[in-house]
Amino acid sequence: MLTKRIIPCLDIKDGRTVKGTNFINLRDAGDPVELGALYANEGADELVFLDITATVEKRKTLSELVNKIAHHVNIPFTVGGGISSVEDVYVLLNNGADKISVNTSAFKNPQLINNLAKEFGSQCVVLAIDSKKEDDKEWYVYLNGGRTKTSKKCFDWAKEAVDRGAGEILLTSMNHDGTKNGFAIEITKLLSQNLPVPIIASGGAGNMAHFVEVFEKASADAALAASIFHFKEIPIPGLKQYLATKNISVRL
Amino acid sequence: MKIAIIKYNAGNIRSVLYALERIGHTALVTDNAGEIINADKVIFPGVGEASTAMNYLKERKLDSLICSLTQPVLGICLGMQLMCKYSEENDTKCLGIFEETIKKFASQPPKEGLKVPQIGWNSIFDLKTNLFKNIPNNSYCYFVHGYYAGQGEHTIATTDYVQPYASALQKDNFFGVQFHPEKSASTGETILKNFLEL
Numbered sequence: 102m103l104t105k106r107i108i109p110c111l112d113i114k115d116g117r118t119v120k121g122t123n124f125i126n127l128r129d130a131g132d133p134v135e136l137g138a139l140y141a142n143e144g145a146d147e148l149v150f151l152d153i154t155a156t157v158e159k160r161k162t163l164s165e166l167v168n169k170i171a172h173h174v175n176i177p178f179t180v181g182g183g184i185s186s187v188e189d190v191y192v193l194l195n196n197g198a199d200k201i202s203v204n205t206s207a208f209k210n211p212q213l214i215n216n217l218a219k220e221f222g223s224q225c226v227v228l229a230i231d232s233k234k235e236d237d238k239e240w241y242v243y244l245n246g247g248r249t250k251t252s253k254k255c256f257d258w259a260k261e262a263v264d265r266g267a268g269e270i271l272l273t274s275m276n277h278d279g280t281k282n283g284f285a286i287e288i289t290k291l292l293s294q295n296l297p298v299p300i301i302a303s304g305g306a307g308n309m310a311h312f313v314e315v316f317e318k319a320s321a322d323a324a325l326a327a328s329i330f331h332f333k334e335i336p337i338p339g340l341k342q343y344l345a346t347k348n349i350s351v352r353l
Numbered sequence: 354m355k356i357a358i359i360k361y362n363a364g365n366i367r368s369v370l371y372a373l374e375r376i377g378h379t380a381l382v383t384d385n386a387g388e389i390i391n392a393d394k395v396i397f398p399g400v401g402e403a404s405t406a407m408n409y410l411k412e413r414k415l416d417s418l419i420c421s422l423t424q425p426v427l428g429i430c431l432g433m434q435l436m437c438k439y440s441e442e443n444d445t446k447c448l449g450i451f452e453e454t455i456k457k458f459a460s461q462p463p464k465e466g467l468k469v470p471q472i473g474w475n476s477i478f479d480l481k482t483n484l485f486k487n488i489p490n491n492s493y494c495y496f497v498h499g500y501y502a503g504q505g506e507h508t509i510a511t512t513d514y515v516q517p518y519a520s521a522l523q524k525d526n527f528f529g530v531q532f533h534p535e536k537s538a539s540t541g542e543t544i545l546k547n548f549l550e551l
Contacts, residue, residue, distance in 0.1 A: 104474045146474055172371045177495055177536045197367050222401055224470055224497045297463050299472050352474040352493040
């Protein structure tokens, strides 16, 4: 049967991984290519690379990096950060990325999703949403890496994006991100049980039980995390073994 | 060994080239008839939409060329689907190497967890032919597709999603896989090596 996916996320700036890692067996923990290949060998199901430089003059660095990753990594990977046009996506896919993710640019210009889906197919268009639950108990969409609030509700935007051709949703809960208290079950469940595309849950992973919870209770199709993998708080092989003992379908 | 990867207007072609490089082979990405005919092995990759791809192949006469090949040919994902008789995707007549027709997965309520397209790692079983030499039953491969080939006499691997379907096909020198061996970690690399040894 189709398995639940475990996805490490690497933040990239100027071609280097940003957050520190404690992989002592890596020659260069700042090298996204080496770290990505290591995760692939450990059993990660996919990788996400988010470029936080995302300035025009650095785009070339990113496309060169994507090309290196594509040469060395034998699992699918998504590239996001600063993508705002069909041309941007063409360059990344042509350099070997399997999927791209769009966030703020798609919100500001939703037609971009239609254009990307038409040009490249929905299967490579991931919509990333940063969402926060406000005092009124509603989940709202935030832009610009969580700095700008909008009045759009998360579910409404996700549904619109799927109707426009997004093939997957990468949902990050700002309330949970960095807390290590577990994923956002409620909003992840709302999306995954009502939208016809896979939902990748992100933000809040602190222990292995949190992954069981997001797969079982929230029906997430995939779970993404960064620091807990980078700092080896949760090793990927151990996590997948654990999920298997909890009867979660995983690729071992 | 001369390996040709058929160049056409589908995505993912570079990924196949890089995967071959990882297992120690170089390949030519080409739409030149002579280069394709003279290759020892031909790979027909692809991610995309069936009717657009078929039109492109026809315009360049690659359709009849592919059907006439006598060396081992491996279709991947859309490549495999185009080697079948017909695809429901935009009512497309395909190459007809395999008798199978390509159908769309019936849409399921999202609550069932069976989303369309299928995206992710699924297992392959009932493996036949040397393409799957040293591949244990129920190994995992990476799939991205909304259309599938039904099971038939050419089925050499089966996968279960919504219902059992053919995840690999073979007839004479033609092989097709629905999954992406170039993205399926070490399992995929073994399958590619096996193909090159056929």
